[in-house]
Amino acid sequence: MSDVTLEDIASLAKRRGFIYQGSEIYGGLAGTWDYGPLGVTLKRNIVNAWWKFFVESRDDMYGIDSAILMNPKVWVASGHVAGFTDPLIEDTKTKKRYRLDHLLEEAGVDIKGMNLEQMTQALQEKGIKSPDGNDLGNPASFNLLFETSMGAVEGEKSTIYLRGETAQGMFTNFRNVVDSFYPDLPFGIAQIGKAFRNEISPRDFIFRVREFEIAEFEYFINPSSWEEKFEMWRSQMHEWCNRLGLPAEKIHELEVPEEDRAHYSKRTIDFEFDFPFGKKELYGLAYRTDFDLMNHQNASGRSMEYRPKDGSAPFVPHVIEPTFGVDRTLMAVLCNAYTVDEMNGEKRIFLKLPKDLAPVKAAVSPLLKNKPELVNKAREVYDMLKKELGAVMWDDNGNIGKRYRRQDEIGTPACITIDFQTLEDGTVTVRNRDTAEQERVAIQGIVERL
């Protein structure tokens, strides 16, 4: 359905307990969202699948969980304190904003190492106008790093940053992991966790937010093999999308041209997804070279060299970095799952979630709730399934059709109904979410059917 809007999805997400606006009772806080009971389960299912696929099932991957707060020197060395800042300048007439550094570059100015003041001066000396030929106002710079302060005593506090990416935790622990395990090259260090960015304008539901979750890993390689490893992860990323049930035709690769690439990247491919509001970045795959390890080696004085076991010359490994926005993943999964079809002349909305991602695996209902013998039997089945599967829901509200529709909206793959025949022959009906078809199954065989 192409006419499904983001509002439809956000509305259902709220109504059914997936995603709420952050701090809602106080009018909200821009760029923050809270996950409700079903949302957190869905997210956890995604994250667990990711960890299983990229970490646990491999023998060249090492998981870590590093601190959100890091020594500020990390962010200086990584280039984020300087490079995370965008100098913007406004056309005084059209009110359009432009990147000051871009305008200068176009005018042939070498801006390397310039601060905002120097750039402003260069702008004035050159008499640069906006692309529309108008005067430019005063530049302002936006640093996307979130600042906070450490220390409880006023006046003795020091400014530190909430991490803007999780990657630096992998780089700062490179030495530790090598010392603990001495893995063969290539190997990776993976992490899932929160990152924070002072986005200028959060947008599009949970797509661009100020606090978000990233799953990513740094894959350390011999630079001579970078192209081969890059290709390997490229295809693994497609395989991952496939496992999420995201159709290949909705995933698009974008070769990021040099001028748009991050300061550390020698090659970047964006994986874009067809969201209801357009084709937008979902994942990134970057060849970060030895940029980060070299910077940390220089700044910390600690060696980042890897000593090959065959006795060949030590070197600082290069890095391939696949990065996955967890919230964006969840959003893509939701958008992709949202299905509208017709049933008995009425609109039926259901979430066609892959079984292993669905927050509720099955719902159990007595056909009628005023017949104690049905309710008791249904309770029995429910207790049994709850023990086996965990994520099972009891539902006896309204009539049976209503329950089916309710479960449809939260993507429950199967509904199990206990009726009078159950009391006689021990079979139940299992109703399929996607086809709405039902099938009689013996109670003993339910678990295998789900």
Added chain:
RNA sequence: GCGGGUGUGGUAUAACGGUCAUUACUCCAGUUUUCCAAACUGGCUACGGGAGUUCGACUCUCCCCACCCGCACCA
């Protein structure tokens, strides 16, 4: 951050400078119901926040906040 728009129960909405703020669905309790949002009864829940104008503001003005669209940004 700029320009434009929007803001009424959980969701979607109506109206009005002046009694208890409308309706539908959802949700909850109950009656009923032998498989796809049936019916009936009852119930919870809203004017985003703050100032101001006014005898009286959900309605008019201003400020703030959030969301939507465009620009810009998006490591």
